[in-house]
Every structure is written in structure tokens, then in C-alpha cells.
Amino acid sequence: MVFAVQSLSANEPVSSKNEESRQKEEKFNPGEFIFEHIGDAYSWHILTFRDYQLAIPLPVILYSSHSGWHLFLSSKFHHGHSSYQGFEIAKEGGNKGQVVEKLENGTIVTPIDISITKNVFALLISITIILWVFLSIAKNYKQKPNSAPTGMQSFLEPVILFVRDDIARPTIGEHKFEKYTPYLLTVFFFILINNLLGLFPTFPGGANLTGNIAITLVLALSSFIITIFSAKKNYWVHMVNTPGVPWWLKIPIPLIPLIEVMGMFIKPFVLMVRLFANMLAGHIIALGFFSLIFIFGAMNAYLGYSFSLFSVAFAIFMMMLELLVAFIQAYVFTLLSAIYFGMAMEEEHH
DSSP: OOOEEEOOOTTSOHHHHHHHHHHHHSOOOHHHHHHHHHSOOSEEEEEEETTEEEEEEOEEEEEETTTEEEEEEGGGGTTTTSOBTTEEEOOSSTTTTSEEEEOTTSOEEOOEEOOOOHHHHHHHHHHHHHHHHHHHHHHHHHHOTTSOOOTHHHHHHHHHHHIIIIIIHHHHOTTTHHHHHHHHHHHHHHHHHHHHHTTSSSTTSOOOSTTSHHHHHHHHHHHHHHHHHHOOHHHHHHHHSOTTSOGGGTSSSOHHHHHHHHHHHHHHHHHHHHHHHHHHHHHHHHHHHHHHHHHHHHHOHHHHHHHHHHHHHHHHHHHHHHHHHHHHHHHHHHHHHHHHHHHHTOOOOO
């Protein structure tokens, strides 16, 4: 692992130093502070001490229609203060925070960006942890099928049985749950592990992966696609001709069928937003308490020191609450996915 430590050099232009000093004199902006920490980035920031910034540089992979492919580490940008090979991180506009290319004539274009960003790297870390844990457990089961579980296997086996026996079996059905249990286990532990990693303040934690709507969108779409392809004839019949509903709600205006079809798309949308909003809100609230230290410190130094005790106490309380929410959100997402699968495969009752 390569760490990048950068500071202001004596060889930098005076204008650059003046710009940095001007930025330091600016008032603390809690909005920028919060969204900088919960957003994606091209490097994994560890800490800042005066002029020094410690960060893990990540690979920047770009394709430009003018100059082809480019591969380099994000440390070339010097934390967004420099450009490299005509590329720089936009500081304003619609592409703020993204890599843009500045052509010789001054035109700004957006290259195809497939870089390994902080969230992508966090995703790879969580996938590695999941594979390592469950391949190890599977190996133990295979080698000692009749022996009592030990170590990590004994710790995770009750959770695995809980997902299988208390979520999948009762909601999907006795004879159908085994087909969907691997997916439900994958979703549960993927969300749980990334929620827990997000609570750690520094590497390998600190990434807001489950608070990224792109991640929750993919998870919700996965459950939606499985629901659609698992649906039986009875599921579609109930959607277009719901039994027990008066005919005048179906003809001439298909009000109830329209609501049912809309509900089919609203369900994955709710899955996506619930996980995204809950995890994002927790991070914002915790960072908001830390921001209060700097806000009151700007008014009066002693006031900032005094209020820091309350801010840290409330932040710790929020972290403990987030620990509970990490388990609850993994459980809720898995349970609702299982319920949708069970509804789609429900047979007609005579």
C-alpha cells in the first residue's frame, strides 16, 4: 500500500501560497465539510496536519477521444490543486469533483472515467472480506461436516440460520426458500459489512458505500429482477384483475390495475431509498455534531473547546445508534426482498 504525504514546497509560486492562505482564512463551511466526507473521491484521505495531507492514492483510469487512454495515480493531482497531462479535478460547475480535460484551446471536456475511486476500492475490500469469510466457513463445513462449529463458523452460523429459518423459510415457502437463500444471505452480509465498515473513521473504513444511491439502486434492481422472473401466473392475474375489487374500479378506467402496476415499481424504489437515506442521514448527523465544534470555535475559542465535549458525546451516541441501524437496515432489506419473492410465487388458493 502506497501512502502519499504532500506539503507546500518552497518552490511553489507565491500566488499558489497566497491562494492557500486565502482559503485558510475563509470561514468554516459545514456543508462542504460534511459532503466532502460522505462523497466519493479519487484518493482515500487519512488525516490532515497543518500543511500535510496523508492519503492513499488510487488509480485514475481515463479515456479521452483526443489523447486515448491514461493511467496514473491520483497523487498526481496533489489533492486537487494541480493538473496532470491536461486533466484536473473540477472545482465548480456541473462536473465539480470529477476529472475533466482541458484542451489546448481552453475547451473543457469530460473524458470516460473508469477510475478506482474511494467507493470502488471500498467495494473491492468488502467483497474480499465476504469471500474470505464464507469460503473459509464453507471449507470447514466440507472438511468437518459432522463436527461442532468453531471460531468464525460458530460466530456466524446463528446469523446464517436466522436468515434461512426466520426470513427465507416463512416468507417464501417451505418448498421454495432454498433456491433464494444464497441471494438473501449475500445481500444481508453485503449490507451489514459495508454498514459496519462505514462506521470506522479511517481506512479501511470511512467510505459511505451503502449511503451511495448507485449501490442501493443495484441492490434494489437485483431484488426487482429476481421478483419479476420468479413471478407465477397468479401474480400477474392478481395485478391486472384483482379479486374482490368492484368492477367499476377496473372498467372503464383500470384504476386498481394501474395502482398495482405502479406498486410493482414503487417497491424496489422504496428498497433503494430506505437503505440510502437511513445510512446517509446517520453520517450527516454525526458529522453535523463535529461541525458544531468549529462553528462555535469561530465565535470564541473557549466556547469551541467547551462545546466540543457535548459534540463528541452526541457523536458517540450517534455512532452507537448507527451500529444498531446497521443491523436493522440489513435485516429490513433482506426481509422485504424475501416477502416480494414470496408474493411473486404465491399459488392460487381454491
